[in-house]
Amino acid sequence: MKTLKIxxxxxxxxxxxxxxxxxxxxxxxxxxxxxGPSGCGKxxxxxxxxxxxxxxxxxxxxxxxxxxxxxxxxxxxAMVFQxxxxxxxxxxxxxxxxxxxxxxxxxxxxxxxxxxVSKFLQVDQLLERKPSQLSGGQRQRVAIGRALxxxxxxxxxxxxxxxxxxxxxxxxxxxxxxxHQQLKTTVVYVTHDQTEAMSLGTRIAIMNHGVIQQNxxxxxxxxxxxxxFVADFIGSPSMNLIKGSLKESSGEISFTANSSNFEIPVKGxxxxxxxxxxxxxxxxxxxxEHIYFKKSNESDFEVTLRADLSEYxxxxxxxxxxxxxxxxxxxFPSTIKIELAKETKLYFDLTQISLFDAQTEERI
Amino acid sequence: MQDxxxxxxxxxxxxxxxxxxxxxxxxxxxxxILFASYFIFPLYVMVVTSLKTMEEIRQGTLLSWPSGLxxxxxxxxxxxxxxxxxxTFLKPYFWNSIKMVVPAVFFSTFIGAMTxxxxxxxxxxxxxxxxxxxxxxxxxxxQAILLPMARTLxxxxxxxxxxxxxLVHTVYGIPFTTLFFRNYYVSVPTELVKAARIDxxxxxxxxxxxxxxxxxxxxxxxxxxxxxxxxxxxxxxxxFSFGEAAPIQVALNNMVLSSTSVKEYNVDMASAIIxxxxxxxxxxxxxKYFIRGxxxxxxxx
Numbered sequence: 166m167k168t169l170k171i172x173x174x175x176x177x178x179x180x181x182x183x184x185x186x187x188x189x190x191x192x193x194x195x196x197x198x199x200x201g202p203s204g205c206g207k208x209x210x211x212x213x214x215x216x217x218x219x220x221x222x223x224x225x226x227x228x229x230x231x232x233x234x235x236x237x238x239x240x241x242x243a244m245v246f247q248x249x250x251x252x253x254x255x256x257x258x259x260x261x262x263x264x265x266x267x268x269x270x271x272x273x274x275x276x277x278x279x280x281x282v283s284k285f286l287q288v289d290q291l292l293e294r295k296p297s298q299l300s301g302g303q304r305q306r307v308a309i310g311r312a313l314x315x316x317x318x319x320x321x322x323x324x325x326x327x328x329x330x331x332x333x334x335x336x337x338x339x340x341x342x343x344x345h346q347q348l349k350t351t352v353v354y355v356t357h358d359q360t361e362a363m364s365l366g367t368r369i370a371i372m373n374h375g376v377i378q379q380n381x382x383x384x385x386x387x388x389x390x391x392x393x394f395v396a397d398f399i400g401s402p403s404m405n406l407i408k409g410s411l412k413e414s415s416g417e418i419s420f421t422a423n424s425s426n427f428e429i430p431v432k433g434x435x436x437x438x439x440x441x442x443x444x445x446x447x448x449x450x451x452x453x454e455h456i457y458f459k460k461s462n463e464s465d466f467e468v469t470l471r472a473d474l475s476e477y478x479x480x481x482x483x484x485x486x487x488x489x490x491x492x493x494x495x496x497f498p499s500t501i502k503i504e505l506a507k508e509t510k511l512y513f514d515l516t517q518i519s520l521f522d523a524q525t526e527e528r529i
Numbered sequence: 530m531q532d533x534x535x536x537x538x539x540x541x542x543x544x545x546x547x548x549x550x551x552x553x554x555x556x557x558x559x560x561x562i563l564f565a566s567y568f569i570f571p572l573y574v575m576v577v578t579s580l581k582t583m584e585e586i587r588q589g590t591l592l593s594w595p596s597g598l599x600x601x602x603x604x605x606x607x608x609x610x611x612x613x614x615x616x617t618f619l620k621p622y623f624w625n626s627i628k629m630v631v632p633a634v635f636f637s638t639f640i641g642a643m644t645x646x647x648x649x650x651x652x653x654x655x656x657x658x659x660x661x662x663x664x665x666x667x668x669x670x671x672q673a674i675l676l677p678m679a680r681t682l683x684x685x686x687x688x689x690x691x692x693x694x695x696l697v698h699t700v701y702g703i704p705f706t707t708l709f710f711r712n713y714y715v716s717v718p719t720e721l722v723k724a725a726r727i728d729x730x731x732x733x734x735x736x737x738x739x740x741x742x743x744x745x746x747x748x749x750x751x752x753x754x755x756x757x758x759x760x761x762x763x764x765x766x767x768x769f770s771f772g773e774a775a776p777i778q779v780a781l782n783n784m785v786l787s788s789t790s791v792k793e794y795n796v797d798m799a800s801a802i803i804x805x806x807x808x809x810x811x812x813x814x815x816x817k818y819f820i821r822g823x824x825x826x827x828x829x830x
Contacts, residue, residue: 212723215723215727216727217723217726217727236726237723237726237727238726238727238728238729242727243727244723244724244727246720246723246724247720248718248720250718250720250721250723250724252721252724252725252738252739253721253742253743254738254739254742254743263725263728263730264727264728264729267728267729267730267734268729311724311728323720
């Protein structure tokens with residue numbers, strides 16, 4: 166049984182297609198993050214799961230029960246919004262029990278739930294306050310509390326941290342993570358922040374233009390991006406994509422960048438399909454953090470590059486190098502001194518590379 | 530040496546800007562007082578004249594101070610002289626106006642709030658067109674709809690009645706009240722409505738429990754606007770009612786114009802003030818709620 170299942174879901178606003186044939190499944194207890202740039206359809210998808218938006222095609226199942234046409238309140242979900250959406254005229258207590266009261270829950274049960282949740286979230290001292298008298302973090306907690314008292318099957322979070330300042334955001338991120346570890350409920354969480362996605366999610370679905378680009382564990386998203394969009398979207402700075410082609414001679418496969426004769430052997434790479442690789446136009450993907458200043462593994466491959474630019478950011482530095490007239494970035498500890506406009510020996514970690522078809526931009 | 534030079538020239542500049550500022554300040558007060566007196570002057574004349582006897586009015590000038598606080602003309606304006614036919618006084622018409630303005634303000638404000646709520650929080654296909662057509666209502670010259678409205682009231686059997694006037698004022702108030710509420714509710718985050726829907730509140734519950742409690746500022750604005758419009762209306766009142774069903778502005782007009790022999794300026798002035806006082810009271814009472822923004826806190830962190 167899947168806690169949440171989305172089947173061939175399409176949605177359009179007028180002539181704009183927002184979601185195109187989305188398929189998605191979540192197992193009980195998972196933390197799924199919908200990640201993507203603004204306008205990719207992630208919030209619409211969340212609203213559809215909540216029942217706040219109608220569907221044009223496809224179905225939504227919660228616990229194998231088709232809820233596509235079920236009212237939001239009957240879907241057994243709770244949602245935390247970006248603006249918290251606390252009812253301004255009600256105090257914290259009224260805010261938290263509003264849903265239970267609508268559902269005609271018994272007084273004792275309401276009190277019991279309220280006490281449990283407000284203690285758990287440490288808002289039990291704030292019950293008589295109005296939302297306007299709370300700080301950002303407290304509002305956030307109350308909003309989560311309002312969702313918790315209903316004991317839903319699925320929690321929906323719509324960019325809940327983006328209204329907080331940087332420090333509080335990191336704190337609340339950890340609290341949400343703790344919350345999930347303790348309660349083990351199923352969560353769908355929308356964000357455009359990759360750090361949030363990586364640190365919170367047990368699974369991440371990366372979306373762009375209404376299509377899920379990759380739905381995988383954070384590790385696989387980072388290490389084995391399924392196309393150039395994901396490779397480019399995840400990581401800061403993003404993955405270097407060097408344009409070039411593959412060469413196959415006597416079983417050995419190597420990569421050569423455009424306008425260069427320098428060959429990088431890629432025999433260790435796990436190709437999905439080993440046929441027709443010769444002369445294939447590809448992107449050679451390597452993350453800035455996988456370019457080393459010192460050789461650390463036997464398989465590291467030595468290259469000599471000219472440093473063009475250095476960006477110092479405290480604990481590390483981002484260097485720009487010239488690779489056959491293509492810019493590539495590398496990340497080093499800031500203790501390393503590299504002279505600009507000079508050839509420097511560097512090492513590519515070939516176990517960490519990705520190769521993409523230059524036409525389809527898919528991983529090969 | 531050079532430093533001294535510099536500091537002395539700075540002192541001069543400082544002195545100069547001080548004088549300029551002082552001059553501008555005095556000029557500002559002068560202009561403000563001038564404009565204020567321009568507005569207050571007619572009111573002064575009205576109040577002073579209403580407290581004079583006819584004798585004083587004939588002998589004194591417009592601006593002269595009354596000999597004493599003589600409220601006789603106020604009593605006449607409000608309650609009449611007590612000699613049967615032809616004695617017009619404001620009391621019954623004042624209550625007519627109250628009976629007209631209270632339900633008309635209530636219904637137009639309530640319907641405007643509802644419409645504004647639907648147009649912002651329950652968007653539907655073509656809702657912007659509906660809003661656009663509603664807005665036309667704000668720009669229609671009311672003279673243009675007098676005839677069709679008279680026919681309508683006749684067909685409904687409520688011409689020359691307070692109910693009829695309530696209907697007319699409600700209908701022509703809705704474009705304005707809708708505009709006010711729509712613009713207010715646009716700034717209320719729609720996430721509030723979404724959260725309430727997930728919590729299980731329906732259309733009316735969301736309106737009454739979530740939105741209406743935070744609408745105080747715009748309700749005050751709307752009530753002031755509608756009250757002033759309806760209370761001060763003369764066109765609809767004089768067209769759709771006469772005799773005993775007339776609102777106060779129509780009665781005031783009749784009173785002032787139908788004085789038989791001598792113009793009683795003191796009574797006229799007292800009547801005019803009585804007819805204007807309720808709107809003033811509304812402004813004074815509701816004015817302080819004008820500024821209060823009650824949604825603060827719901828929107829931002």
